[in-house]
Amino acid sequence: MKKIILAIDGYSACGKxxxxxxxxAELNYTYIDTGAMYRAVTLYFHEHHVSLTNDKEVEKALNNIDITFHNNAEKETETFLNGLNVEDEIRKMYISEKVSHVSSLAAVREAMVAQQRKLGKKSGIxxxxxxxxxxxxxxxxxxVFMFADVYVRAGRRQKELMEKGQLVDLSDIIQNLEKRDKIDSTREVSPLRQAKDAIELDSSFLTLEEQVDHIVRLALGKILEEKKETISA
Structure with a gap:
């Protein structure tokens, strides 16, 4: 069966x-978490006190960053930064507060996009x-372009943080999400926006299973369409 590339964009905490x-997992495809890549860079910058306004410092830091993904015993994908598992650390609130600023830097996006394209050379991702x-x-x-009501998104993020032992006030999470939305949507380099041919998906009142089922059906339909085009050609 022909394999495709499936791109899912959208706002923070909308379930992407x-x-x-x-x-x-349903399609037996490779999953690549680009958000984790930017969070890993943010962690490295934080730990090494990299100045975001110093181009030479940023470039030097990026040359020292190697991000990989590996599955754990439960077959869940975890993020590794220079060989160290940083999956839990990059999900913490202090990283969430910094990641949009770091990911808005042209040099950072250029480096990560290059890595993402390399990871996705083969279809089936x-x-x-x-x-x-x-x-x-x-x-x-x-x-697919996903979005959801900010209060729903904040509730989901709060629950996610609580499961990791982090207690964060809902109002602080809402403020963080709105701030990130603004930065992501207005940055000069690769701003968050919906592709003209993307299919919208409002996840506000959908369960995870419903979201997955909807996108899997879209994917299978697209795979069948691509197969027919290949045969007719």
Missing amino acids: SSTAKAVA VMDGRDIGTVVFPEAELK
């Missing part, structure tokens, strides 16, 4: 990563982020 992981369908893989056969 959880949905993308599950869709990849599900990749989620902010600019996958517009910049990283504009040729993706299926593009």
Whole structure:
């Protein structure tokens, strides 16, 4: 069966990563968490006190960053930064507060997009982020743009943090999400926006299973369509 590239873009905490992981598992595709890549860079910059306004410092830091993904015993994808498992650390609130500023830097986005394209050379991948369908893989056969009500998103993020032992006030999370939305949507380099040929998905009142089922059906339909085109050609 022909394999495709599936790009899922959208706002923070609207369910992109959880949905993308599950869709990849259903299709037996490779999942690539681009958000985790930017979070890993943010962690490195934080730990090494990299000045975001110093181009030479940023470039030097990026040359020292190696990001990989590996599955744990439960077959869940975890993020490694220079050989160290940083999956839990990059999900913490202090990283969430810094990641949009770091990911808005042209040098950072250029370096990460290059890595993402390298990881996705072969079809049969599900990749989620902010600019996958517009910049990283504009040729993706299926593009989905996810969004949700900010209060729903904040509730989901709060629950996620609580499960990791972090207690954060809901109002602080809402403020963080709105701030990130503004930065992501207005940055000069690869801003968050919906690709013209992307299919919208409002996840506000959908369960994870419903989100996954919807996108899997879209993917199977696109795979069948691509197969027919190949045969007719």
